[in-house]
Amino acid sequence: MRLTPENTSRFVQAGPVKIHYHEAGTGPVLLCIHGGAPGAFGWSNFGRNLEALSQNFRTLIVDLPGYGKSDKPAIDGVRTGAYAQCFKDMLESLGIDKAHILGMATGGAVAIKMALEFPGVVDRLVLINCPGGLSLFQQKSAPATHSYYQGEGPSMERMRASMERLVFDKRCITEEMVRERYEASIAPEFMAQAPEGKGGKPGENLEVLWPELHRIEAKTLIIWGRDNPTLNYDNSLYMLNRIKNSRVHIHSQCGLLVPIEKPEEFNLEVTGFLKLQ
Known part of the structure; x- marks a missing residue:
């Protein structure tokens, strides 16, 4: 049966927060945490990888608190720890003792925080183009995704432009992807609670994690797009130097959205790493 957003949709109470997620497959648990951006949610980042990943x-695939169909609680100040606690609570509610944690962008910072604060829960880490490193060279200017709500406000055209800035090959951004993100971006609850909905900058209210990377014990795969305009790929090299048991794969001709731009390579490298003895 083909996996769809509808037939994989689930909800679970994670402490005080109800989390929406998609589930498929059996075997070791892989928790996938999406990035923060206007209209972001789990399926938009990883839904197209679910069929391949669920074979093993x-x-x-979760919606962060404040995003998608998850509850939208008010979170003041730094959000990384609150998100990490929420997903620990989620795993506990599902009776899961240990899981591989995969996170992209904001989701990667949350995965790092989980590995630091709850090492017993985390099996292996996969970090994709995420805050938490430190730039060794001059960092490229980040695209102004925070301007999406300013001026004339949200539109399909502005959402397409925002998404196309994040990729190397603009052809991978389909009309369906633009529409689902646009519709999510104008949901009143999202605009009221998510940082990007308030006009915040990407990565705003995330904890500074690079001084703590040496404490990570989990085996870690770091995935980067060489042409990521938000965080230069030298961040991945810093992480490689600081995380004791880590490896890096830098994709050429690829931006931030590696699971979307390089789906077959991404699925194979994640599966291979997580199954490696």
Whole structure:
């Protein structure tokens, strides 16, 4: 049966927060945490990878609190720890003792925080183009995704432009992807609570994690797009130097959205790393 957003949709109470997620597959648990951006949600980042990943793992694709169909609680100040606690609570509610944690962008910072604060829960880490490193060279200017709500406000055209800035090959951004993100970006609850909905900058209210990377014990795969305009690929080299048991794969001709731009390579490298003895 073809996996769809509808037939994989689930909800679970994670402490005080109800989390929406998609689930498919059996085997070791793989928790996938999406990035923060206007209208972001789990399926938009990883839904197109679910069929391949679920062949080897019980794959859970979550919506961050404040995003998608998850509850939208008010979170003041730094959000990384609150998100990490929420997903620890989620795994506990599902009776899961240990899981592989995969995170992209904001989701990667949350995965790092989980590995630091709850090492017993985290099996292996996959970090994709995420805050938490430190630039060794001059960092490229980040695209102004925070301007999406300013001026004339949200539109399909502005959402397409925002998404196309994040990729190397603009042809991978389909009309369906633009529409689902646009519709999510104008949901009143999202605009009221998510940082990007308030006009915040990407990565705003995330904890500074690079001084703590040496404490990570989990085996870690760091994936980067060489042409990522938000965080230069030298961040991945810093992480490689600081995380004791880590490896890096830098994709050429690829931006931020590696799971979307390089889906077959991404699925194979994640599966291979997580199954490696």
